[in-house]
Amino acid sequence: MGNEKKSVFGYLKEPYQKYGLAVPVKLGIASHPHALITGSSGSGKSQAVLFLLGKLLQAAPDIEVHVCDFKNSEDFSFLKGYAHYYSGEDCYAGVLNYYSLFCGARQGGTDKKRRLLICDEYPAFLNYLQMKDKAGKTKKAHDILGAVAEILMLGRGIESGIWIVTQRADSSLFSNGARDNFMAVIGLGKMSKEQKGMVFPGEEIPDGVFQAGEGMLLADGMEAVTVKYPLIQDAQEWKRHIRRILETADRRHMSGRE
Numbered sequence: 001m002g003n004e005k006k007s008v009f010g011y012l013k014e015p016y017q018k019y020g021l022a023v024p025v026k027l028g029i030a031s032h033p034h035a036l037i038t039g040s041s042g043s044g045k046s047q048a049v050l051f052l053l054g055k056l057l058q059a060a061p062d063i064e065v066h067v068c069d070f071k072n073s074e075d076f077s078f079l080k081g082y083a084h085y086y087s088g089e090d091c092y093a094g095v096l097n098y099y100s101l102f103c104g105a106r107q108g109g110t111d112k113k114r115r116l117l118i119c120d121e122y123p124a125f126l127n128y129l130q131m132k133d134k135a136g137k138t139k140k141a142h143d144i145l146g147a148v149a150e151i152l153m154l155g156r157g158i159e160s161g162i163w164i165v166t167q168r169a170d171s172s173l174f175s176n177g178a179r180d181n182f183m184a185v186i187g188l189g190k191m192s193k194e195q196k197g198m199v200f201p202g203e204e205i206p207d208g209v210f211q212a213g214e215g216m217l218l219a220d221g222m223e224a225v226t227v228k229y230p231l232i233q234d235a236q237e238w239k240r241h242i243r244r245i246l247e248t249a250d251r252r253h254m255s256g257r258e
């Protein structure tokens, strides 16, 4: 795995804060396809995701990224009109569409494309579906829980990743213990003891209060580290860049299929 492509998952907090030195924590892209990004409201999750996505695309510009932005937030509005961007109610179709691509890749084995699904505000989305299910006697929440759990458990071998962004990380959000399949867990801002215990079980987490954009990163193959994410200076340019890479990859995939 020595020459596996890597991406930056954060900067070590101390050198960054003390000396402005950006010492990156890099993780293998193929070996760490799933990430859980958690923290209370305003802890910097969306900012961190934008940073992580930009970095991932620098390292792996060919990845096909699907984004489910349930809350229709300002942070992701730059993706409106992009073929794999879903907001609000459409996130249901977005996750299931990704799931069917994942199933196709599992069965066919021909499609060697690397993919990523990003779900911002995942619990809010699930809550919404659960409410609709009660009213309409449907089982949409169940569909999503099942699809996400399966991707978490089996996605790594076929390079189908998932990033879940959530304020809380309760195991009820992930069927059958699927939460244990995240290879990278990022906990931002001030976390309650309960949440720390859930996402960093058995880890010594310093009690220092983290500001927005600061927290812990626990990943497969390394000890937990304290990280800090940069506040993206020229967010507009960063977002333009992300969109350009996503659309270029999409065009390339389309023409490759003809």
Ligand SMILES: Nc1ncnc2c1ncn2[C@@H]1O[C@H](COP(=O)(O)OP(=O)(O)OP(=O)(O)O)[C@@H](O)[C@H]1O
Residues within 6 Å of the ligand: 039, 040, 041, 042, 043, 044, 045, 046, 047, 048, 167, 212, 213, 214, 228, 229, 230, 231, 232
């Ligand atoms: N890396 C950072 N460095 C400094 N400040 C930050 C950083 N990330 C976020 N902030 C500050 O915190 C605010 C909230 O960030 P962000 O919207 O990313 O949080 P969030 O966790 O996604 O919140 P919500 O749960 O409400 O969506 C930002 O507007 C910014 O002022």
Ligand SMILES: [Mg+2]
Residues within 6 Å of the ligand: 045, 046, 047, 073, 075
């Ligand atoms: Mg957010």
